[in-house]
Amino acid sequence: MKARLPWILFAIWVLALAATPWVASNYIVKIATFLAMYGAIALSWNFIGGFTGYPSFATAAFVGLGSYSGALLQNAGMFLPVAWLGGALIVAAFAAVIGLMILRMKGHYFAIGSIAIVEVLSQLASSWSGLTGGGEGLNVKFLPGGPDFIGRVFLYTMLVIMLLAFIATVLVDRGRLGFGLRCIQQNEDAADMVGIDVTRYKIYAFVLSAVFCGAIGAAYASWVAYISPTDSFSILLTLKAPVMVLLGGPGTVFGPVVGSALFVLMEETIWAKFLDYNQGVLGLVIVILIFFLPGGLLRVRFNRVRFKKRAA
């Protein structure tokens, strides 16, 4: 609201991603799709990890559950967008129930609890062979149409989900919910004393952090047409989400978008050259972030601006 520049840059960014099928190769379109996908995932994590300050590692659980729910609904003959919406709603309901249980824990305990959800769902997916195909995975019906067409469908699907997550972020940021979540992030006991229904607010944040991941997972399953437990419930994905948000700036509106974009581009350009060590590089990025940029890239600039103002 105060500065127009980030909004203009964001609009250009979205239009650029949307324009890729007309101006660039299928490889670039695929990267644009990933950029939108991870943008949505980072924006999602920001609700619980950034605004509320609860270090969630449940991202992969939401994406994985979304992909299985979406795939099963699609295989049951549902119209694609309906199957995706169904996947998102199932994940949202799941997050509400699980949130009620694990949001009683704080800090490290919450982090461990949320990782456990990923692991439990992964085990469930690999042992419930009758439903999920077990360790062999699950085939999803291919979309009719050529690769160009399919590439576009999924690019726009992911972009729409990212935009929805972004709009939700803006609304939360400006509204009562965001203010309450920030209070909880600062001091949960004081937030309770000041009249905030902390349990309810934390569950809202957790559900918001889940619902878009569910949609992403469902759409992803249709895109790749094959899902397996290890792929869908990837611990690496669960780590990437907070790293991307920390890179950009937790609790900010644009931070997750910036962080996820940088991360995906880094992954594509640099990491492809370190095939054997890419997880080591991820570790290094995490360490550097925590030591040098605890508030993320956006916060750095913000602090400098404030500093100048005070000096003047």
Add this chain to the structure above:
Amino acid sequence: MSEVLLKVDHMSKAFGGVQAVKDVSFTLSEGEIVGLIGPNGAGKTTLVNLVTGVFPASSGSVVFRGTDVTQQRPFQAARRGIARTFQIVQPFPAMTVLENVSAGALFAGAAADRAQADAEAMAHLDFVGLAADALRPAAALTLPSRKRLELAKSLAMKPKVLLLDEVNAGLNTSEIDQALALIRAIAARGVTIILIEHLMKVVLSLSQRILVLHHGELISAGAPQEVVKDPRVIEAYLGSKFAERQKLREGTAK
């Protein structure tokens, strides 16, 4: 006296084997200032925590304006009009002073939106003398200012009852005088106050009535001048030997 605002009835709380509050009953009338005193560990803060729903009571009940609120959670207490300050101040450190107070006005007070909450918050900051610091982060305030911030935050919640848990602890003499004036000004607005305090100067000059807790039990209650002469109170504070001597001395004086 006007009508009963808050009624605490046979309240007890045990933490495992430790009986922190034992069968405490008292009532608060509208507009009163009541002092709650007692040696360290007497259960004063636990009692505040029971009234505001931080802990569930082991037994007993709290009735606020005719409604049984024993089972309430802290945020519900805040919305009903039972506000408190913390012995160890609890600000939202990275938020501005204004936002801290605004949170109280928005979530527990009557403000309909952020703009109105900010306007109300500004008025409360003006009242406690923090208006100039409104846009600084709360973490940048000095201790006396943080105590004022706690007060402003509580006031923004439009409380009927305000439980002040050692708002004067850690302040120097002149700061205490300012705090006293502030508490009087709050009471003059019609807010009923429970004052937890170690400084007898403060308690005696403000309270209309004093409750004394010792080992979780209410050992004395009444007008300030009577309570300080109560031998049980003297014994609780200064030990049985001193109480004996005091009794003897009073005997010879008569």
